[in-house]
Amino acid sequence: GENVEQHPSTLSVQEGDSAVIKCTYSDSASNYFPWYKQELGKRPQLIIDIRSNVGEKKDQRIAVTLNKTAKHFSLHITETQPEDSAVYFCAASIGRGSTLGRLYFGRGTQLTVWP
Amino acid sequence: GAGVSQSPRYKVAKRGQDVALRCDPISGHVSLFWYQQALGQGPEFLTYFQNEAQLDKSGLPSDRFFAERPEGSVSTLKIQRTQQEDSAVYLCASSRTEGREKLFFGSGTQLSVL
Numbered sequence: 001g002e003n004v005e006q007h008p009s010t011l012s013v014q015e016g017d018s019a020v021i022k023c024t025y026s027d028s029a030s031n032y033f034p035w036y037k038q039e040l041g042k043r044p045q046l047i048i049d050i051r052s053n054v055g056e057k058k059d060q061r062i063a064v065t066l067n068k069t070a071k072h073f074s075l076h077i078t079e080t081q082p083e084d085s086a087v088y089f090c091a092a093s094i095g096r097g098s099t100l101g102r103l104y105f106g107r108g109t110q111l112t113v114w115p
Numbered sequence: 116g117a118g119v120s121q122s123p124r125y126k127v128a129k130r131g132q133d134v135a136l137r138c139d140p141i142s143g144h145v146s147l148f149w150y151q152q153a154l155g156q157g158p159e160f161l162t163y164f165q166n167e168a169q170l171d172k173s174g175l176p177s178d179r180f181f182a183e184r185p186e187g188s189v190s191t192l193k194i195q196r197t198q199q200e201d202s203a204v205y206l207c208a209s210s211r212t213e214g215r216e217k218l219f220f221g222s223g224t225q226l227s228v229l
Contacts, residue, residue, distance in 0.1 A: 006157075034217070043119075043220040044158065044206070089157050101146055101210065102171065103218065105157030 002027040004092050006106025014114055019077045021109045023090035026071065032093040033066060033073045034103070039086045047088075048075070080113045087111070119221035121207050127227045128197045136192045136224045140209030147190050148218065149182055150206040158206055164190060197228045 003026040013019050025033075034049035050057045050064045050073065057064050063076040077084055087110050091103040120139040128134050140147050146165055150158035151174075160174040166187035175182070179197075184190040194201055204225050208218040 004157075036220075043222045045220070046217060049217070091157075101148070101218075102160050102163060103148075103158075105159070107157050108155070 002030055002092055002094060002104040004090060004104050004106045006090050006109060008109060009107065010110045010112075012112045012114065013080050015080060015082060017080055019075075019080055019084070019111055019113075021075045021088055021090070021111070022072065023074070023092075023106050024070075024072050025092040025104075027092070027094060028068075028071065029094045030071075030092040030104075033064070034091050034093075035064060035075050036089045036091065036105075037086045038089065038108075044089060077111075080111075082113050082115050085111055085113050119207055119209055119219055121205075121221035121224050123224060124222065125225050125227075127229065130198060130228055132197050132228075133193065133195045134197055134226065136194075136205050136207075136226070138190045138192070138207030138221060140188065140190070140207070141211075141219055142188075143211070144209035144219075145187075145212050146210040147184055148208045148210075149190070149192050150208065151176075152204040152206055152223070154203070161192070161205075194226075197226075199228050202226055202228045 006023045031052040036044035037047045038044045048062050048064050050066050061078045066073045087108045089108050090106045122137045148163050149161040152158045162182045163171040164184040179195045181193045204223040206223045207221045
């Protein structure tokens with residue numbers, strides 16, 4: 001099955017700085033890559049996603065890039081704010097056959113933004 | 116409803132007890148997933164329903180785990196003869212159409228087996 005690796009496991013930045021979280025995946029058939037934000041004790045919430053026919057997607061301070069050749073995708077947060085502090089998970093989906101809709105998650109990155 | 120609802124929010128069980136965890140997906144959502152999230156880890160897939168049909172149960176860790184969605188809406192995850200390694204947060208998620216990947220998660224049930 002798919003294997004998703006995520007780095008770093010922890011990331012501390014000063015308010016206003018940028019944060020970058022990187023993920024790699026193993027199955028070239030993966031075609032959908034969402035990012036989830038999970039605050040302590042709360043549900044994972046989808047913050048941005050990208051499909052394999054797109055190289056980059058932006059939504060205000062958040063952007064995701066995808067390199068299909070390298071099987072690598074990244075989350076970029078600019079102008080970080082203390083409320084961005086949370087655990088961020090990347091995921092990949094093959095989206096066909098018996099694994100349709102199933103997400104494979106990375107192990108998460110604890111982002112801390114210091115005021 | 117407004118979102119995916121799970122109950123109970125917390126469950127403490129003695130080793131060997133059976134537990135049942137409930138999930139109310141967003142109304143009209145076709146797909147329903149169960150994930151297990153161990154402390155400090157990402158969610159791990161357990162099982163997938165499309166309406167009332169369980170299409171994938173390959174993630175269930177043992178035959179002590181059983182899930183159902185008899186009317187294609189509410190789902191129940193049952194764990195028989197709980198063991199300490201079953202302690203985790205159990206997340207339910209739903210999506211609008213079959214195979215549509217945008218998942219909406221519930222807040223989870225935190226299961227502690229003593």
